[in-house]
Amino acid sequence: MTSSRTVSRLSRILALIPYVLEKESADVSEILDRFDYSEDQLTRDLNTVFVCGLPGYGPGDLMEAYIDEDEVIIDAADYFTRAPRLTSTEALGLLAAGMTVVGMGTSTPALESAVRKLTKAVMPEASSALVVDVLDESDNVGILRNSAADQRVVRITYRSVGKEETTEREIEPWTVFTTLGRWYVMGHCRLVDEERTFRVDRIRDIEVTDDMFERPKRVPEPGVGYTASEDDVVCTIDLYPRALWVLEYYPVEVLRQSSRSTRIRFSAPDAEVPARLLLRLGEDARLVKGIEVAERVKDLGGRLLTAYR
């Protein structure tokens, strides 16, 4: 029942003290930056340090900690000349971050040697125990990353998800990111004149143009959560036990659930998506409502049956 805020506050204090002790002079603004502090937070933590120390807790037993003009002063804290060890969660976080960026294929020799040194310090006998694989098979991630950094417009041939059609469009790439095992590029799409997120693996061809764009000052946090729109095709499906994995892979709404079946509402930009899913599930699912989807299943199913006869 420990508040994680207590732990993170203490963790930062125990990291701050050794840093300031070692420095000849520690500039306030540098400390704020380096330890991700607001001025109020730093003042509060220094005030806390100031009232702690050795048993007896008289003036000579307590640590000194205060701000003198633009400098952070900490003294009489010899027991805190080093920060505590990394916890396994902290070590994993930093190693995973380093390995992820190395795996993106855009890392520097400095990062590679940093990861090597950390691995040695954290798990000397288990260097193969952590694998982070985010590599994209194509070169597109690298091209898009460079275009985003240089603020250059790219022209892509894109096979859209759901609609299953191929279009050519110009986009202004803002960020390139990976989540849930796929790479995405987010930016302004000139074809629809709106902010859009594209799957990198669906980009067939890519061409960097000479056209420049200006990246907005504030770029929204990238995300790939599917947001239903009014034009969506909506249908109701009963899933039988063997098809329950669908709940984990599609953003569906569960309407009711029993041990025999689960009723879901499925929305997609095109009837093709639920139709392909239903054909794949066979007897493990049943379409309850959705005329457009039923028509598409009949149509596509009929063509597939001809091919497989």
Next chain:
Amino acid sequence: MQNVVERVLNLLIYLLESPAPVTAEDVRRTVLGYDEQTDEAFHRMFERDKDVLRKLGVPLSRHPLDAWEVDYGYTVDPDEYAIPDPGLTQEERVALSVAARMVRLGGSHAGLDALLKLGGIERSVGLEPLGADLGAEAEVLGSLFGAITERRAVEFEYRDKTRQLDPYGIAHRRGHWYLVGAGSKGERIYRVDRIEKLTVSATTGTFAKPRGFDVRSLMDSQPWETGSDPEVEAKIRFDSEVAWWAARTLGLEEPEAELVATVPVANRDALVGWVLSFGDAAEVLEPPEIRDEIRTRIEAALENLP
């Protein structure tokens, strides 16, 4: 919270400066903030504060003070407390700071806490448009990672069964974290987000990882390559419109027109799902039993229409 922070700081200083193990009673009498408590309140408080110390990475150890193990004393070895210096150069510290800002794990930037302990976050110039989100399971991954590095056995519930495992490694692949290790029936892979009620053995070094074992070797496969179906080879034709995309998934050279590819299959369901995700732009040509299975599914789906 203010009181807790002060009390834990005082407790840690006391433990670091005590040459001999100290008992709970010593703490209660000596450290500011524990006095004036009832027995029960004190013990609750002390348990909680020890837990905070462990979460901070403080190596708190407990020793019996007599042969009958009636009384215990606590110590924190200052040498063990101190973070080992990995010897990072300024350039390496900047590179790690940039990486930590690019990668998210468990809803926040991965590794920033670790960087603070290593001397703070370095400022960097310029904008890095790349980013990665490694999912939500930071806590359970941290526990597993600790168990792996200290070679502690683990036990957990997975699909309603209790499993015991010597954990060898964790891997992030196709958007999921996997735990790899050896159970009573050989090497196994588990999805970390499906692990429940994880407990880690209290003793370290309970197993030895086989020499040359590499997590990667168990992970290098497509979903339809790992399964319990008798292994067969499937021949699949992809229309020219989707051939480039299928080739990319299979790691083949991108064809000019249509693609006919042969893939090993040990999980038919996964293969059928993948092929049907192309609609009628892909067709399994061989073997006949997979073609039969696809036909059966389509017929069932058509029969199930309202």
